[in-house]
Amino acid sequence: MEKVLAAAGLGDAVDAGMDVFNVLAHLRRRQRELSGLYATARELTTVRAIDEVLQSIAERxxxxxxxxxxxxxxxxxxxxxFTVRASVGLTSPVFKQVHTRPGTGMAAKIAKTGSPLWIRCYAGSDTIVHDPRLDAALAEDQLVSVLGVPLKIRGEVVGILYAANRFERPPSAEESVLLGAFADHAAVALENARLFGELDAARRVAEEDAETIRRAAELHDRLTRLVLEGADVEEVTREISAVFEGGVRVLRPDARELREAVAESQRNGHAVATDGGYVTALGAGGARLGALVLETETPLSAPDLRNLESTAHILSLLVFRQRAIVEAEERVHGRLFSELATGGTLRDHQHLLAQARGFDLGGSFVAVFVRRESGRPADLAWAMSALARSRDGLGGEHGAGAGAFLPGTDAGELARFVHERLKRELGGELIVCAAEPRASVPPDAQLRLAERSAALLHSLGRADAAVSAHALGLYGIIVDPGRSDELATFLHATIGPLSEHDAAHGTALVDTVHTYFREGGNLAGTARALYVHPNTVVKRLARVAALLGDDWQSPDRALELHLALQLRWLADRI
Incomplete structure (x- = not known):
């Protein structure tokens, strides 16, 4: 054929025609590749999620x-x-998410140079630092020849696009150029997706902040409306509990619970996280008003924490206002109670104040006195005053403890009620004594009877009790001021001669006999207790026999004397 063409003089024309055909075919192929490249680039610009962009890059x-x-x-x-995030044609599940350590594999070299890299046989290459995990993944997928092209943003390699074969095959120059151009477009699409993701995240944050601000304003309005409508602390805490979906309670300023967290919140002025939620100190004008406790297992966001702190400010103002009201009421109650407890005469306006507070000065009321050896006296007085107000009574600090006048007639029942209530609130041991109402006995004498009854129990070694003065029985002769003449008559009839002798001669016969009975009639024990010689005790007892008669140690006389001496000793202490 070639000879025929040569004979005809057409050989050169055919060669030229073939060259033109090859050039046109190459141009058509390049046109298709470039059209595909730009179409792919346009498509990538419409993808927003990073994972979708990566998978689309691998497919294109x-x-x-x-x-x-x-x-x-x-x-x-x-x-x-580097971590594999998207792929096409891989069969190994391990390879699809393999991570190469820094400084290993083709990635390290491409990231350092910023240039494409082709390796004919990856497993046998000595130009890279091998990563055993990556080598194993490549071997499992039977990949041999690998071309890597960097994805660069502002000169920094952010990813690598790989094209791999399962046999040794060098990429053509056109493939390398085409893949490199595509990588540039892919890098821009990847960066756009990242920026869009950040913008979308910022938008969501802005929407959340706007929602938080809206909820904060709504919460502030709701709480402010409650306060203006006269709601108490309990109603406001219920509202706070509903908003934050957790348990809410208020700690008193003297509470020991969460003390360190409350102190930290007082120092920094912010909510403090605890094991079970958050604590925010309450305060106004330098006054420490306790703390707001939110019990929740869900961590609060920063905006919600600010809402909680704002809520605490509103609650602080409410607590401060209620505390001022209570203190004003306390002063009125305190003055009324003090006038009654000290025997003062109430003026007309004080009668009106008492009636306005539900206390009937003309009615029957029980006088109650509480003695407490531990704790702050102010706490006891405050608790007693609050208890009295809750029962339309009057109460406050009095003597060595706290007293109250409570409407009623059953002193024993009221003593037990007060003991149970205060023990639950304050803890510790309490002596509660109550004196029942009696005609012709003024309130101050009635309270004095309850107070002396408590002092008597304390002298007898009782630390925790709730009794009425009537239940003291024989001891009533000591504590009841109205029976003081009976006590004096009994003491004079029993130990009068001893008391008169001690007063006239400066002796201590009364104390000696009292100690002798306490020591069980033991001379040596009596002498030790009195810090005297036993012979001195013998001489004193002889003088006692001379004054009282030789039968003073007989069972009946000894019981009478011992009782008189004990009553005298107790009377001296109350």
Whole structure:
């Protein structure tokens, strides 16, 4: 054929025609590749999610270089290593998410140079630092020849696009250029997706902040409306509990619970996280008013924490206002109670104040006195005053404890009620004594009877009790001022001669006999207790026999004397 063409003089024309055909075919192929490249680039700009962008890049790369057996993308991590995030043609599940350590694999070299890299046989290459995990993944997928092209943003390699074959096959120059151009477009699409993601995240944050501000304003309005409508602390805490979906309670200023967290909140002025929620100190004008406790297992966001702190400010003002009201009421109650407890005469306006507070000065009321050896006296007085107000009575600090006048007639029942209530609130041991109402006995004498009854129990070694003065029985002769003449008559009839002798001669016969009985009639024990010689005790007892008669130690006389001496000793102490 060639000879025929040569004979006809057409050989050169045919060669020229073939050259033109090849050029046109190459141009048509390049046109298709470039059209595909730009179409792919346009498509990538419409994808927003980063994972979708990565997968789309891998798929379009495979379409642009169909001769590759697999295409995959590795993205640079914060530690400097690279992780495969998208792929096409890979069969190994391990390879699809493999992570290369910093400084290993083709990725390290490409990231350092910023240039494409092709390795004919990856497993046998000595130009890279091998990563055993990556080598194992490549071997499992039977990949041999690998081309890597960097994805660069502002000169920094943010990822690598790989095209791999399962046999040794060098990429053509056109494939390399095409893949490199595509990588540039892919990098821009990846950066756009990242920026869009940040913008979308910022938008969501802004929407959340706007919602938080709206909820904060709504919460502030609701709480302010409650306060203006006269709601108490309990109603406001219920509202706070509903908003934050957790348990809410208020700690008293003297509470020991969460003391360190409350102190920290007082120092920094912010809510403090605890094991079970959050604590925010309450305060106004330098006054410490306790703390707001939110019990929740869900951590609060920063805006919600600010809402909680704002809520605490509103609650502080409410607590401060209620405290001022209570203190004003306390002063009125205190003055009324003090006038009654000290025997003062109430003026007309004080009668009106008492009636306005539900206390009937003309009615029957029980006088109650409480003695407490531990704790702050102010706490006892405050608790007693609050208890009295809750029962339309009057109460407050009195003597060595706290007293109250409570409407009623059953002193024993009221003593037990007060004991139970205060013990629950204050803890510790309490002596509560109550004196029943009696005609012709003024309130101050009635309270004095309750107070002396408590002092008597304390002298007898009782630390925790709730009794009425009537229940003291024989001891009533000591504590009841109205029976003081009976006590004096009994003491004079029993130990009068001893008392008169001691007063006239400066002796201590009364104390000696009292100690002698306490020591069980033991001379040596009596002498030790009195710090005297036993002979001195013998002489004193002889003088006692001379004054009282030799039968003073007989059972009946000894019981009478011992009782008189005990009553005298107790009377001296109350």
């Amino acid at each position: 790369a495979q379409e642009l270089v169909p001769s590759a057996d697999a295409s995959y993308i590795a993205v640079r991590e914060d530690d400097g290593g």
